[in-house]
Amino acid sequence: MPSSTSRPMFKPAACGLLGLAAWLLSGCAAPPPAAAIRHEAPAATLSRADAAWLQRLTFGIDSASLQSFRQLGRERFLEAQLGLRGAVLPAPVAAQVDAMEVAHLDVRVTLAAVGAERQRINGLAADDDREAARKLLNEQGNRLSYEAVRRDLLRAVYSPAQLQERMVFFWLNHFSVYHQKAELRWLVGDYEEHAIRPHALGHFRDLVLASLEHPAMLQYLDNRQNRAAHTNENYARELLELHTLGVDGGYSQQDVQQLARILTGVGVNAGDAPHLRRELQGQYIRRGAFEFNPGQHDYGDKLLLGHTIRGRGFDEVREAVDLIVRQRACAHFVSTAIARQFVADNPPPALVERMTQTFLQSDGDIVAVLRTMFLSHELDAAAPKFKDPQQFVISAVRFAYDGRPISNLRPLYRWLGELGEAPYGRLTPDGYAATEIAWASSGQMSRRFEIARAIGSGNAGLFDAEDGGKAGGGGFPQLSNRLYFDTLEPLLSAQTRGVLDKATSQQEWNLLLLSSPEFNYE
Amino acid sequence: MNRHQGRADLRTRRDVLTLGGAVLAATGLCGRLFAAPAAGPRLLVAFLRGGYDCANLLVPYSSSFYYESRPTIAIAAPDATSTTGALALDADWALHPAVRDSVGGLYLQRQAAFIPFAGTDDLSRSHFETQDSIEMGQPKNAAHDYRSGFLGRLSTVLQGAAVDAAPIAFTEALPLSFAGATTVPNLSLKRAGKAPFDDRQVQLLSDLYAGQHLQSEVASGLELRQVVAQEVAQEMQEASRAAITTKGFELEAERMGRLMRDRYRIGFIDVGGWDTHVGEGGSQGALATNLASLGKGLQAFAQSLDAEWRNTVVVVVSEFGRTFRENGNRGTDHGHGSVYWILGGGINGGRIVGQQQRVSRATLFQDRDFPVLNDYRAVFGGLFRSMWGLSAKQSGQIFPQVEPAGLGLI
Numbered sequence: 023m024p025s026s027t028s029r030p031m032f033k034p035a036a037c038g039l040l041g042l043a044a045w046l047l048s049g050c051a052a053p054p055p056a057a058a059i060r061h062e063a064p065a066a067t068l069s070r071a072d073a074a075w076l077q078r079l080t081f082g083i084d085s086a087s088l089q090s091f092r093q094l095g096r097e098r099f100l101e102a103q104l105g106l107r108g109a110v111l112p113a114p115v116a117a118q119v120d121a122m123e124v125a126h127l128d129v130r131v132t133l134a135a136v137g138a139e140r141q142r143i144n145g146l147a148a149d150d151d152r153e154a155a156r157k158l159l160n161e162q163g164n165r166l167s168y169e170a171v172r173r174d175l176l177r178a179v180y181s182p183a184q185l186q187e188r189m190v191f192f193w194l195n196h197f198s199v200y201h202q203k204a205e206l207r208w209l210v211g212d213y214e215e216h217a218i219r220p221h222a223l224g225h226f227r228d229l230v231l232a233s234l235e236h237p238a239m240l241q242y243l244d245n246r247q248n249r250a251a252h253t254n255e256n257y258a259r260e261l262l263e264l265h266t267l268g269v270d271g272g273y274s275q276q277d278v279q280q281l282a283r284i285l286t287g288v289g290v291n292a293g294d295a296p297h298l299r300r301e302l303q304g305q306y307i308r309r310g311a312f313e314f315n316p317g318q319h320d321y322g323d324k325l326l327l328g329h330t331i332r333g334r335g336f337d338e339v340r341e342a343v344d345l346i347v348r349q350r351a352c353a354h355f356v357s358t359a360i361a362r363q364f365v366a367d368n369p370p371p372a373l374v375e376r377m378t379q380t381f382l383q384s385d386g387d388i389v390a391v392l393r394t395m396f397l398s399h400e401l402d403a404a405a406p407k408f409k410d411p412q413q414f415v416i417s418a419v420r421f422a423y424d425g426r427p428i429s430n431l432r433p434l435y436r437w438l439g440e441l442g443e444a445p446y447g448r449l450t451p452d453g454y455a456a457t458e459i460a461w462a463s464s465g466q467m468s469r470r471f472e473i474a475r476a477i478g479s480g481n482a483g484l485f486d487a488e489d490g491g492k493a494g495g496g497g498f499p500q501l502s503n504r505l506y507f508d509t510l511e512p513l514l515s516a517q518t519r520g521v522l523d524k525a526t527s528q529q530e531w532n533l534l535l536l537s538s539p540e541f542n543y544e
Numbered sequence: 545m546n547r548h549q550g551r552a553d554l555r556t557r558r559d560v561l562t563l564g565g566a567v568l569a570a571t572g573l574c575g576r577l578f579a580a581p582a583a584g585p586r587l588l589v590a591f592l593r594g595g596y597d598c599a600n601l602l603v604p605y606s607s608s609f610y611y612e613s614r615p616t617i618a619i620a621a622p623d624a625t626s627t628t629g630a631l632a633l634d635a636d637w638a639l640h641p642a643v644r645d646s647v648g649g650l651y652l653q654r655q656a657a658f659i660p661f662a663g664t665d666d667l668s669r670s671h672f673e674t675q676d677s678i679e680m681g682q683p684k685n686a687a688h689d690y691r692s693g694f695l696g697r698l699s700t701v702l703q704g705a706a707v708d709a710a711p712i713a714f715t716e717a718l719p720l721s722f723a724g725a726t727t728v729p730n731l732s733l734k735r736a737g738k739a740p741f742d743d744r745q746v747q748l749l750s751d752l753y754a755g756q757h758l759q760s761e762v763a764s765g766l767e768l769r770q771v772v773a774q775e776v777a778q779e780m781q782e783a784s785r786a787a788i789t790t791k792g793f794e795l796e797a798e799r800m801g802r803l804m805r806d807r808y809r810i811g812f813i814d815v816g817g818w819d820t821h822v823g824e825g826g827s828q829g830a831l832a833t834n835l836a837s838l839g840k841g842l843q844a845f846a847q848s849l850d851a852e853w854r855n856t857v858v859v860v861v862s863e864f865g866r867t868f869r870e871n872g873n874r875g876t877d878h879g880h881g882s883v884y885w886i887l888g889g890g891i892n893g894g895r896i897v898g899q900q901q902r903v904s905r906a907t908l909f910q911d912r913d914f915p916v917l918n919d920y921r922a923v924f925g926g927l928f929r930s931m932w933g934l935s936a937k938q939s940g941q942i943f944p945q946v947e948p949a950g951l952g953l954i
Binding site for chain 1: 593594667668669670671672673690713715716717718723727728729730731732735740741745748749751752753754755756758760761762764765766768769816817819821822871872873877878
C-alpha cells in the first residue's frame with residue numbers, strides 16, 4: 023500500500039488541531055506521524071530546463087526515466103529513446119496485454135464474422151431475439167475497442183520506450199479515427215498495432231500508406247464506398263487537408279476530386295474476391311481485409327497537383343502519395359504539428375523551418391525530425407506548455423504510482439472521456455487539439471480538479487479488477503515521494519507552497535499538488 | 545434511498561450552497577453569475593457540426609429537380625390529409641416530418657422562421673475551415689485572428705455599453721465563437737452532478753491560480769459548477785414529483801433553458817452527427833432521428849424559459865449545406881449554401897425569409913450545391929442590431945465591412 027507507512031506531506035505546524043481532526047475524520051488507514059521527516063533533496067535535483075525537456079519527451083517523469091536520464095544525459099537519452107522499439111513491459115503489465123483478445127485478433131476473420139452475425143441477426147424472426155443478439159454483438163465491439171484503449175494506456179504508463187509511445191498517441195491523433203463508426207470498434211486495436219505503431223518512428227510516407235490501406239481508415243472516411251462514377255470525396259479531402267498538406271497547402275477542389283478518382287476501388291473486403299474481367303484480375307490486391315478492386319477503379323488519367331498520373335491501378339495511389347508527401351507543404355505541415363504538440367502552441371518559425379528542412383532532406387524520416395526538435399535551443403527557451411488531458415492523466419498516474427502496475431484502467435478511460443480526450447473518441451477526423459486554448463476553459467479546469475481529487479484520494483479503484491471486483495490495495499498515493507522532491511518540489515512557487523501548506527489531509531494535499539500550475543504545465 | 549431521505553439530502557446540500565454563495569461573494573469571485581436578470585434579449589446559437597442536409601429539412605417540394613436529384617432519399621411532398629408527413633410551409637417549401645410537431649408547431653405559431661440559401665463565402669468545403677471561419681466571423685480577405693470570435697465580440701460590445709451580456713457555452717470546451725471575450729464560463733449539461741468541492745477547497749484551488757494566467761477560468765469554472773449543482777438538485781426534486789423524465793438532448797436543452805432564464809443572456813451549444821455521406825435516410829433514418837432529437841430539444845428549451853421565451857432568439861446554423869444530388873451511397877457530400885433557423889417567442893415568424901431563388905439545376909452553385917444569397921454575417925449582424933439596438937459602429941465592431949441584413953424578424 024502506498025500510504026500506510028508514509029508520513030503526511032503537509033507540515034504538521036500548518037495543520038494544527040484542525041488538520042489532525044480532519045485527518046482522523048478522513049477515515050484513512052494511515053495515522054498521523056509524531057514527527058514528519060522530509061526526504062532530503064539530493065544534491066542534484068533536475069534543473070528546470072532538464073525537467074521540462076524530460077517531461078515533454080515522456081508521458082511524465084517517473085523514477086525509471088529519471089534514472090536513465092541521469093545516467094545518459096540528454097543526447098544519449100534521446101538516442102536511446104529514438105532507437106527503442108517494442109520495449110519490454112513490466113511482467114504483470116505484459117501479462118495483462120497478452121491476455122487481451124485484441125492482441126490475438128485477425129482483422130479479416132473478425133470482420134467476416136461480424137458481417138455474418140449481422141446478416142444472421144437481420145434474418146431472425148422474433149424482435150426479442152434480434153435485440154438480444156444485437157446487444158451481444160455490441161458488447162463484443164465495445165469490449166474490443168476498450169481493450170485497445172487499455173493496451174494503449176498501459177503502454178503509455180509503463181513502457182520504457184516513452185517517446186515511441188508518445189509518437190504512437192501523436193500519430194493516432196494525426197490520423198484520427200472514431201471508434202463508434204461502422205465496424206471500427208473491432209478495428210482500432212489492429213489499426214494502432216499494425217498501421218500506426220510500426221511506423222511511429224519510421225518514415226512518414228509509410229505511415230500515410232499504412233493508414234490508407236487499413237480498414238479502420240477506409241471505413242471511417244468512407245473510401246470503401248468510393249467507386250468509379252460514384253466517387254466519395256471524404257477521404258481524399260481529409261488526406262490532403264488533415265494528414266499531409268494542410269488546408270493552406272496549395273491544393274484545390276479540383277485536386278480533391280482527382281485524388282478521389284485515384285482512390286476509387288480502394289476499400290475493404292473480408293469476404294470472397296469479386297468476379298473480375300480477365301484483363302483486370304492481375305490488378306487485384308488483397309492484404310488482410312484491405313482490398314484494391316480494379317472493377318471499381320476509374321482508369322482514366324488524372325491531374326494531381328499539376329502532375330499527370332496515368333490511369334493504371336493501385337500504382338496510381340503509390341505515385342500520388344509519393345507526390346504528396348514530397349511537397350514542401352507536407353514537410354512544413356507535419357513539422358508544425360509535431361512542434362505544436364511538443365514545443366509550443368505557436369511553435370517558433372525558425373525551428374519549424376529547420377524541422378521542415380530535415381524532413382525534406384531525410385525523405386520524411388520521423389526520427390531525424392524529432393532529433394532536430396529535441397536538440398533545439400528553441401525547446402529550452404519555450405514557455406511551459408499546458409498538458410492536454412491525456413498528458414495530464416497519464417503523467418499523474420505515472421507520478422502517483424511510479425511503476426507500480428495498476429490493474430483497472432476504466433477510471434483512466436472515464437477521466438479522459440470527461441475531459442474530452444478519450445482515445446478513438448474524436449468524432450471528427452481533425453483529431454484533438456494540442457493547444458492550451460482547447461483544454462483550459464473554465465469548465466475543463468474544474469473537471470480537471472475533480473479528477474485530480476479522484477487520483478489523489480486513492481478511491482478511484484485503480485487496483486480493483488477490470489470486471490469491477492474490489493481487490494483492496496487501495497489507500498491514497500504518497501505524492502511527496504522521492505520523485506516529487508527530485509523533480510517537482512524545486513519548481514514550486516511560493517504561492518503554490520503556501521496553498522499546499524493549508525491542506526488538512528494527505529488526500530487534499532494530493533488534490534492541490536495535482537491541480538497546481540506546476541503540475542499542469544510542463 | 546427512499547424519497548424522504550432524498551429530500552433531506554437535497555436540503556442539506558442547498559444550505560451548503562447558500563453558504564458557498566456568501567463565501568464567493570466575500571472573495572470577489574461572485575459577480576455576474578449571481579446577478580438577478582434585468583430586462584433584455586437572450587440569444588442561443590446552436591451549431592450543427594458536420595454540415596446538416598438542409599435540403600431534406602426545408603424541402604423544396606415544388607421542384608421536380610429535387611425529386612430527380614434524390615431518387616432514394618427525397619422527402620415526399622406534403623399531403624394535406626396526412627398528419628405525419630412533411631408539413632407544407634408555403635407553396636414551395638415543406639418541413640421534414642421528424643420536426644413537424646416540434647419546430648413545425650412553433651412555425652405555425654409564428655415563432656419560427658427559416659432562411660434558405662444562407663452561409664459563408666468560404667469555398668473550402670472543409671468542415672473545420674468553414675466552421676472556424678463562421679465562428680470567427682471575420683472578413684474573408686483579412687488575416688484570421690483565432691483569438692476573436694463573433695460572440696466574443698458581441699459580448700465585448702455589450703459589456704462596453706454596460707448592457708448585461710452574461711455569456712455561457714454549454715459545451716465541454718470553449719467554442720471559437722466566444723474567443724476574445726473576458727472569461728466565458730462553459731459546462732456541458734450532459735453530465736451534471738453534485739458539487740465536487742466544499743467552499744474551503746474552492747478557495748484553495750482558486751488561490752493556486754490567483755494572479756496567474758488562468759485565474760478567471762479557474763474561479764468561474766468552480767463557481768459555475770456550484771451553480772449547476774444547485775440547479776440539478778432542484779431538477780431532481782421536481783422530477784420526483786413529475787412522472788415523466790426526459791433524457792438526452794431534450795434534458796440537456798431543458799437545463800440550458802432554465803439556466804438562461806435565470807442567469808445568462810448569450811448561450812452556445814454544439815449538436816453533432818450531421819455528416820451524412822452514407823445512408824442518410826429520408827423521412828426516417830439517420831438524419832430524421834437526429835432532426836427529431838434536435839426539434840424536441842429546442843421545444844423543451846422554449847418551454848423551460850417560461851415567460852422569458854418571448855425575449856429569446858435561437859439561431860440554428862451549420863457550416864455548409866450538402867450536395868443537392870445524392871451520392872452513390874444514398875448520402876450527400878459537402879456542399880455550400882445552408883438553411884438557418886430562427887426561433888423565438890417574440891419573433892415575427894411563420895415565414896421563409898431572406899433572398900431567394902427558384903430551386904432548379906440552373907440555379908445550383910457550381911452545378912452541385914445551393915448557392916449562398918444570405919451572408920451569415922449580415923444575418924447575424926441584422927439580428928443583433930434589432931435585438932440590442934446596436935449602432936452602425938457597434939455592428940461594425942462585431943462584423944467589420946458588413947451591412948446588417950434587415951429581415952424584419954424582430
